[in-house]
Amino acid sequence: MSPSSVPAAVNAYHLAPARQLPASDAGPAPKRIVIGYGFWIFLLSDVILFASLFAAYAVLSNATAGGPAGHDIFELRNVAIETACLLTSSFMCGMASLAVGVRNQKWTQITLWLTGVLGLCFLLLEFHEFSGLVARGYGPSHSAFLSSFYTLVGCHGMHVTAGLLWLGTMMAQFMAKGFRPDIRYRYLCFSLFWHALDIIWVAIFSLVYLVGVST
Amino acid sequence: MSAETVAVEPDPHVKDRAPGDEPETVGSISKGVRSYLLGLGLAVLLTAASFWTVLGHGIYRPGVPVAVLVLAIAQMGIHLIFFLHITTAPDNTNNVLALAFGTLIVSLVVFGTLWIMATMNHNMMPPSHLLQMHPP
Numbered sequence: 001m002s003p004s005s006v007p008a009a010v011n012a013y014h015l016a017p018a019r020q021l022p023a024s025d026a027g028p029a030p031k032r033i034v035i036g037y038g039f040w041i042f043l044l045s046d047v048i049l050f051a052s053l054f055a056a057y058a059v060l061s062n063a064t065a066g067g068p069a070g071h072d073i074f075e076l077r078n079v080a081i082e083t084a085c086l087l088t089s090s091f092m093c094g095m096a097s098l099a100v101g102v103r104n105q106k107w108t109q110i111t112l113w114l115t116g117v118l119g120l121c122f123l124l125l126e127f128h129e130f131s132g133l134v135a136r137g138y139g140p141s142h143s144a145f146l147s148s149f150y151t152l153v154g155c156h157g158m159h160v161t162a163g164l165l166w167l168g169t170m171m172a173q174f175m176a177k178g179f180r181p182d183i184r185y186r187y188l189c190f191s192l193f194w195h196a197l198d199i200i201w202v203a204i205f206s207l208v209y210l211v212g213v214s215t
Numbered sequence: 216m217s218a219e220t221v222a223v224e225p226d227p228h229v230k231d232r233a234p235g236d237e238p239e240t241v242g243s244i245s246k247g248v249r250s251y252l253l254g255l256g257l258a259v260l261l262t263a264a265s266f267w268t269v270l271g272h273g274i275y276r277p278g279v280p281v282a283v284l285v286l287a288i289a290q291m292g293i294h295l296i297f298f299l300h301i302t303t304a305p306d307n308t309n310n311v312l313a314l315a316f317g318t319l320i321v322s323l324v325v326f327g328t329l330w331i332m333a334t335m336n337h338n339m340m341p342p343s344h345l346l347q348m349h350p351p
Contacts, residue, residue, distance in 0.1 A: 214279040
């Protein structure tokens with residue numbers, strides 16, 4: 001088939017991107033794009049909130065007021081297990097995204113349940129660490145270092161808690177309402193939130209725990 | 216002539232992507248699983264590497280924090296690409312621009328704070344000198 005025999009309309013579609021409408025004439029984007037983009041903006045603002053907590057921690061991490069420093073109280077074995085929990089939880093959330101993509105109720109529920117259980121394991125480990133420290137007298141009021149530590153890590157833990165509540169809601173909604181578009185938009189936002197929490201945890205276990213132990 | 220060409224005018228948003236959108240996995244779930252597995256494997260490798268820099272003794276001690284920082288940034292990149300599906304493709308321009316602006320603000324907040332507070336610490340009079348400053 002010679003190029004000249006291709007219909008003009010097909011030709012225009014495949015070979016001449018300049019014929020597409022300019023962005024200013026394209027009209028509003030589909031709802032899924034708008035929702036995903038809006039939630040992405042929210043996540044970035046949340047990351048900026050965490051950046052200010054990180055900055056406070058970095059400034060105060062030496063202000064131990066005669067109390068313990070990071071290398072005295074951080075247990076890397078605990079941190080490694082927490083990291084493994086949150087990473088596999090994030091992976092399971094990705095598996096759930098694939099299951100939602102093919103509208104498979106059974107695998108959606110299984111993978112979301114695993115996501116939640118692993119997230120809960122993370123939270124319990126963190127609670128165990130915090131309560132152990134407080135029991136030894138190293139609560140948040142002990143030094144500026146500990147105040148900023150509890151604020152930063154606790155803020156991440158609060159996000160994970162909120163994420164778990166959201167996760168339970170999503171499982172119930174998939175069960176009760178099926179794979180309606182609005183439920184899938186909510187799930188898109190949830191998966192973004194959950195993956196973003198894992199990114200913030202990467203910064204916490206690296207810059208708080210690992211650097212804290214090595215200095 | 217114009218009627219036919221207008222009819223096939225491509226949807227201008229057909230190439231837009233929301234962050235987190237699965238890249239073309241409709242009908243091939245194994246491809247999606249493989250992509251997530253690759254991301255998981257790379258993240259595990261980088262995590263193990265950063266724990267090793269601290270627990271092992273292969274790295275010059277004062278260089279450990281920088282090594283951990285570099286590994287952390289690499290792992291965040293892995294998460295962004297394989298889990299959040301943020302790419303540099305043209306359909307992702309809006310998402311990447313927002314991410315770039317967020318990164319700019321984050322680095323301004325963190326490095327600005329560290330810089331200002333270090334300068335203030337530097338200019339502060341040591342407590343031993345303060346004690347000697349009684350009025351005549």
